[in-house]
Every structure is written in C-alpha cells, then in structure tokens.
Amino acid sequence: MSREAGGAAASSASAPERQRQQEEDANQGVPAGRTPLERTADAAEELYRLRDTFFPRNPAEKAAALRARADDALAVLDSLPPEERKTPQRRAVYEFLRGKILDVFPDYHKEAEDHLSKAVKLNPSLVDAWLCLGNCIWKKGDLASAMNCFSLALSKGADKKILCHLSMLERSMAQGSEDQAQLVEESIKHAKEAVMLDIRDGNSWYNLGNAYLTSFFVGGSWDHMKLHHSVKAYQNAEKDETMKSNPDLYYNCATADKYLENYERALRGFEAASLKDPGLGADTEVQKIMSLLDKLDSAMMGQLRSKRSASSVSSLSEVNIKSSHKRATIGILSEGLNNAVAVLGKVVLFIRHDNVAPMYYLTCDLDQSYFILSVYGLRNEAHIAHSLIWLATVHSSTCLLSACFHS
Incomplete structure (x- = not known):
C-alpha cells in the first residue's frame, strides 16, 4: 500500500x-x-x-x-x-x-x-x-x-x-x-x-x-x-x-x-545495564548487593571468631522432630536436592538488608557449624519457632560465602 x-x-x-x-x-x-x-x-x-x-x-x-x-x-x-x-x-x-x-x-x-x-x-x-x-x-x-x-x-x-x-x-x-x-x-x-x-x-x-x-x-x-x-x-x-x-x-x-544468588553474574548484569542507561538505577542495585555480601561475610566471620558456639546449640539435641526425615547437619549434605533429610539449626542472627526477599539468617547446626540460611518462602516443610529452625527436603547450593539452603 x-x-x-x-x-x-x-x-x-x-x-x-x-x-x-x-x-x-x-x-x-x-x-x-x-x-x-x-x-x-x-x-x-x-x-x-x-x-x-x-x-x-x-x-x-x-x-x-x-x-x-x-x-x-x-x-x-x-x-x-x-x-x-x-x-x-x-x-x-x-x-x-x-x-x-x-x-x-x-x-x-x-x-x-x-x-x-x-x-x-x-x-x-x-x-x-x-x-x-x-x-x-x-x-x-x-x-x-x-x-x-x-x-x-x-x-x-x-x-x-x-x-x-x-x-x-x-x-x-x-x-x-x-x-x-x-x-x-x-x-x-x-x-x-x-x-x-x-x-x-x-x-x-x-x-x-x-x-x-x-x-x-x-x-x-x-x-x-x-x-x-x-x-x-x-x-x-x-x-x-x-x-x-x-x-x-x-x-x-x-x-x-x-534471586538465584549468582551474585557475580548479577553484578556484571547491573553494571552493564547502568552503562547503557544511567537513569535505570542499576548502580543502586550494585551497591545493595555489595552491602549484603559485606553483611553476610561479617556475620559469618564474627561467629567463627566467637567462643559461644557450644552454648548456642546445646538445646538442639533436646528437640524432638516428629517426622520420618533423617536428621542431618550441614557437613553431610550433598549439592542439590536432599530428599527426606531434616536439618535442625538455631537462629543466631537475622540479617537485615535492603530487599524484601529472601530473608537471611545466620544459623548454627548440631555440629556447631555456622551457615547462612536464605528463606524465599516458607511452606509446611519448614518450621521456625523460638529461634529454632528445621527444614525437611533440603536444597543445597553453593554461594560466594557458604552453603545456602532454600526451603
């Protein structure tokens, strides 16, 4: 036409x-x-x-x-x-x-x-x-x-x-x-x-x-x-x-x-977006990630230097899990999905950051091993009460700082 x-x-x-x-x-x-x-x-x-x-x-x-x-x-x-x-x-x-x-x-x-x-x-x-x-x-x-x-x-x-x-x-x-x-x-x-x-x-x-x-x-x-x-x-x-x-x-x-906690790739992506459109606010996201990683690192390093781990987890052995799941600790988990496995941990610190999700907890297990717990959504298989957490059917993946577990 x-x-x-x-x-x-x-x-x-x-x-x-x-x-x-x-x-x-x-x-x-x-x-x-x-x-x-x-x-x-x-x-x-x-x-x-x-x-x-x-x-x-x-x-x-x-x-x-x-x-x-x-x-x-x-x-x-x-x-x-x-x-x-x-x-x-x-x-x-x-x-x-x-x-x-x-x-x-x-x-x-x-x-x-x-x-x-x-x-x-x-x-x-x-x-x-x-x-x-x-x-x-x-x-x-x-x-x-x-x-x-x-x-x-x-x-x-x-x-x-x-x-x-x-x-x-x-x-x-x-x-x-x-x-x-x-x-x-x-x-x-x-x-x-x-x-x-x-x-x-x-x-x-x-x-x-x-x-x-x-x-x-x-x-x-x-x-x-x-x-x-x-x-x-x-x-x-x-x-x-x-x-x-x-x-x-x-x-x-x-x-x-x-949100996949691939922070290195996320940083590269936000930096590229910021170069292409300075008004997009991507540089703010870079700052948020860097701040979060600093907080997670500080939380881990602070507890590793602490002498209070034994007293922090003394109550965990007394907890009775009414479930057929096998009790496990962070050290024996394999990469990926761990079926029929329950990890019991004590919340040591809730780590505040700039985003709504996920929630980050510094947690300690029965072996007195500290790890960062990333919580994206709680369902029936996850329970938090009185600073104690147990997760059934755990997914393990490696991030920059430690093993993260997504319920």
Whole structure:
C-alpha cells in the first residue's frame, strides 16, 4: 500500500524540493528515492529505534530528541498532497503513520488515538494500526480495550509482535487481579508462541524471560525453576545483536541472577545495564548487593571468631522432630536436592538488608557449624519457632560465602 500511495506524490514535487527532501532524509538516515509514505514509514522506524536505544543521563535530552525527530517525520508525511490520500487504503496508511509518530512518547496522547482509530476504521486489516492503537489505549489505563485491539490484530494471523504485546498486557492486567496466576500463565503461553514463530528473535525471548520472572514473584518467590527458565530466555535474547542495546534485558537478567544468588553474574548484569542507561538505577542495585555480601561475610566471620558456639546449640539435641526425615547437619549434605533429610539449626542472627526477599539468617547446626540460611518462602516443610529452625527436603547450593539452603 505504501508504494502505491506515494507513487504520484513524488512526481508532483519540484526538482529543488525533491533534492532538499533527499538531503534532509540523508541527514536522518532515511534512504533516498522513496515516496512520502515510504519515507515516513522509514522515519517512524528510526524514531522508535531512537526511543528504544537512546538513554542519556538527562531524560529531558531524550524527550527533546524524540520531539525533534517526530516533527521531522510529520513534515515528511505532510508533504503527501491531499489528493493522494483520498482513497480509504491510502488514507488509512496516512492516519496510521501519523498516529504512530504521535504515540512514540511515554504519555497518552488523544490525538494519536484519534488518528489510529481512523486508520483501523478505514482499513480493519491494517494489523500494525491495531497494534499501535492497543498500545496507545493501554497508556490511558483502558486495559480491556487494549486487549480487544491486540485480539483483533491476532485474528488476522499469527504475529510475534502482537503475541509479545498480548503477553505484556496480560502481565499488566495480573497486577492486583484475583486471576493473577492464571493471567501470568497466559502471558507465558503467548510468549512461548511468539518464540516458536521466530526462535532467533531476541525480543520474543526477552519477553518470555520477563514472563517467567513475573511468574516467580507471583508464585511466592520460591520456585527457582522459574528463575532458571527466565535466565535461559534472557541468554537467548542476548544472542540477537539488536537486543544488546536494551538496558532492561541486562537489568532483568541480573535481577533473576540476584534471586538465584549468582551474585557475580548479577553484578556484571547491573553494571552493564547502568552503562547503557544511567537513569535505570542499576548502580543502586550494585551497591545493595555489595552491602549484603559485606553483611553476610561479617556475620559469618564474627561467629567463627566467637567462643559461644557450644552454648548456642546445646538445646538442639533436646528437640524432638516428629517426622520420618533423617536428621542431618550441614557437613553431610550433598549439592542439590536432599530428599527426606531434616536439618535442625538455631537462629543466631537475622540479617537485615535492603530487599524484601529472601530473608537471611545466620544459623548454627548440631555440629556447631555456622551457615547462612536464605528463606524465599516458607511452606509446611519448614518450621521456625523460638529461634529454632528445621527444614525437611533440603536444597543445597553453593554461594560466594557458604552453603545456602532454600526451603
């Protein structure tokens, strides 16, 4: 449609005007010899690429750059003579491009919605217009109408971009919803479908990683398998060169690594995110991890120098565990899941830190061995009472400081 709509428009302009426009397009990275609608489509793509890759320290600088680039794109679009936008097909493309350009900003713009609404009325088969309209309506908080737009777009045929946006919207709808878990599962389902349409598309993998990470938090922040799935998806996303400019990819992957207690990888990820977008706050996360590790190290070293270990655990031998699980100590656990094993320990210190989860306890077992206990979620198999802890079916993994146990 774009090629047909702009064919006569290029010939109607004077030679000096065409030369001037080509020079301006060259300065903006837009290929020469294109019709007004085609040049506008190229300019719109460059505009959104700027939005997704330009992260100056001062947000006002980005806003100004977007405004200037949007004005340039609209000027190209307005060079299309009125007589060349009379047919419904051409008018639909014109309205779509104008709405898409106006919607590049983070806030909702009614003018953008108006143009995009006209586009889908003129041509209900214009999938990209439905997609942009859904995003625009989403910004004003009308999630149900946004969902309707994405569903209508998807009805025209399977599309990875639509599936990704549908997946993101479902995660947004899950917030505070009674059907939270179900909506997040739907989000994972649509994210997987997007990946299956193009397994090399980094954005689809990135979206799947976000869906699994959300599922981890929605499920009570204890199912580490969701975190492993998330990290794997992020790693696949990073294989796509176009995703390496996305600071959120590195930030979110680092978040998953942090909850997996892969602190070295988490630090690298947050540092990379901070370099790509200084305003993201990733440097604060680096400081939090360093502070946490210092606290854990100080707690361990302080107790190892203490002479009070015997008195600290004297009461443990008197505890009667009403369970068929075998009683064990830290020293005999193997890496990974230890089935039918119960570890009894005394809480020596609760270690306060900046995040809500996990909770960290300095704990001592029957062999007077100290270790850090990371608690992500307590279920029936874990009991804490009167400063005593016993865990059934223990998972052991090595972290930077000591063996950590996740209930």
